[in-house]
Amino acid sequence: MGGNRGGLSAGVDGSIRWLPTLLRGRPKTAKDLVRTPRTRRPQELWLVIVDASASTRRHHALSHAKGLLSQLFDDAYRRRVRLALLTASGNSPRWQHQGLKASASLQPWLDELGAGGGTPLFAALEQAGHWLALRQKQHPVEQQRLLVLTDGRVKEIPVLVRLECPSLLIDIESGPIRLGRAQQLATALGADYCHIDSL
Numbered sequence: 598m599g600g601n602r603g604g605l606s607a608g609v610d611g612s613i614r615w616l617p618t619l620l621r622g623r624p625k626t627a628k629d630l631v632r633t634p635r636t637r638r639p640q641e642l643w644l645v646i647v648d649a650s651a652s653t654r655r656h657h658a659l660s661h662a663k664g665l666l667s668q669l670f671d672d673a674y675r676r677r678v679r680l681a682l683l684t685a686s687g688n689s690p691r692w693q694h695q696g697l698k699a700s701a702s703l704q705p706w707l708d709e710l711g712a713g714g715g716t717p718l719f720a721a722l723e724q725a726g727h728w729l730a731l732r733q734k735q736h737p738v739e740q741q742r743l744l745v746l747t748d749g750r751v752k753e754i755p756v757l758v759r760l761e762c763p764s765l766l767i768d769i770e771s772g773p774i775r776l777g778r779a780q781q782l783a784t785a786l787g788a789d790y791c792h793i794d795s796l
Contacts, residue, residue: 641678641740642696642732644725645669648747648769649686650716655748656772659712661793662746665767666707673699681728683721687714690721696732716751722786726760733761745788749779757785764788767796
């Protein structure tokens with residue numbers, strides 16, 4: 598029976614497989630239980646839009662966002678989540694990463710990320726919508742999520758197309774005087790809202 602032991606998987610989750618368990622001897626601890634391997638979870642994709650416009654330099658808003666992004670990348674790496682990154686700064690949004698697995702290669706990009714220029718946030722949201730729709734056709738079982746980090750400092754909020762995936766807007770506006778437009782933007786986008794200070 599010793600030759601059969603190596604092929605058995607004692608996963609943390611799953612129902613107990615009593616016959617293989619008892620073939621190992623009477624179980625004394627939870628570690629002795631042989632369980633059915635966990636079913637493979639559908640692949641996840643996180644699309645992250647980072648507002649890096651000049652206004653995010655105020656009161657170190659972008660610096661705080663970069664700290665949160667670093668934690669997010671670590672979490673994505675541990676969970677084997679695929680990432681897509683889109684920055685909104687300057688004249689037009691720019692893709693940094695498109696559907697690749699999170700890795701240490703993201704850290705240099707994050708270290709060099711700086712704020713400047715305008716806020717092509719709505720162009721970024723439009724691009725994100727088209728890209729996600731196309732990717733959904735290519736990967737129909739993939740679970741998509743959208744995360745938007747912005748201070749919400751835009752002149753006006755147009756009518757926005759709500760994306761067909763769970764969305765979260767994290768308000769990075771900081772300082773004593775806050776306009777609070779990010780919350781309005783989240784409502785227009787149909788996204789959940791939270792302020793970075795609450796995380």
